Amino acid sequence: MALLPLDWIAIVVWIGVVVISFGISLALFLKRLKFTEKTKIQLAFCFFFLCLGIGRAILVYADYFITELIVVEYFNNQLIWKIANFFVIVGLAFLILVSEYAVFKGKDYYVFTIGYAIVIIIAIFFIQDFYTVQNFTSAAVGFAAFIPISYIYLAIKFPMVRRNVILLLGGFLIFGAGLLLISAGLVNLLGGDVHLIYLLSAIVQIPGILIMAIAIKWLYFSEEK
């Protein structure tokens, strides 16, 4: 059904509703909430784990109870896959943002986070073909390669926190390996039993997440630091 002229007026007004809501949220966040730099970073880590939790909860449901790990079914149910990945990717974005700030202090104009966000928005909202979407999200994860590189840089530059940064790097690499195991490309490459690969991925991710959490707690949530 084609949209009526009345609908286009309504769409403009609705965009007004969205812009005002975002605007109020942004104004309150940026102008009114007087958070210190440390609190902002702590909040970012809280959101990182929260987003990962939400995304993974949806993925478990989608992978096992909707698609049952059958590749063809992902085409038919790509919306739920996109939503779940959106949350996981937003979680990773918080991690990139914190790392980028730690390294550049904003002097690079957040080029990695912005590049990552642009690729994600294109992949999730504009591309309909499932394979292309997957390729794009993999490209976005390419931006996330900045995370381990930044940890190596920080470990070299700050000897006082070296041990914790290396711990964080170790946790991230283990967690990342778990994520990579179930990426479409690797599943195709490894062949074998997809059910076993998914089990292995979960087993690998748990210690990765725990190690990251311990390192983050020592680095950002302890008073001693």
Next chain:
Amino acid sequence: MELIPLDWVAIGFWIGVVVVTFGISFIFFKKHLKFTEKTKNQLAFCLVFLALAIGRAILVYSDYFLTGLNLEAYETFQMIWKVATLFEMMGLGFLIIVSEYAVFKGKDYYVFIIGYTIVVIISIFIIQDFFLAQTVSVAAIGFAAFLPISYIYLAIKLPMARRNVIMLLIGFIIFGFGLLLISAGIVSLLGQENIHLLYLISAIVQIPGLLIMAISINRMYFTEKV
């Protein structure tokens, strides 16, 4: 294809991943972020508007460009409707939790927000039938009826903040009226042929509602004077 026994073991581990991740987030939020009550309220209000904006952005896309406001098409695109509704409900959820804390200070064991959350989870994640999901989500809004009642109570109890609370109440009623205008029940009652006009009026009504709410929230929770 049925799930094989290995899958159930994997599901157990995946649930472990989810629980560990949520657990870490929860511990960081609750134990390590030393926020004052005021900051927590401020954060909740920021999230109210953020969640409402995300939900509405998705709804504008799905209402006009996926379903074309055709009620029958909503069933086909119910997943995106559910996601958008989840965000809208989250926004209202943050509003409920702040009001409930303001009234009961946790003594009621957060019965309204817990009841609201349970009904939202059932309607969004468990019910497959679209019309039933819509009906149950309206029931969740029933819990949101606590909001205006709590504002009336606070206006009576706190004379110093009365003017701002009444303003918040009015803003909420206007915004809520805009939301109600496009609920499935009202659209059915007024006739499908009026749906395009109803959606336009709803948007026009919601804008002042949001602005009035924002002004009163700003005065009550974000200004140093209070």
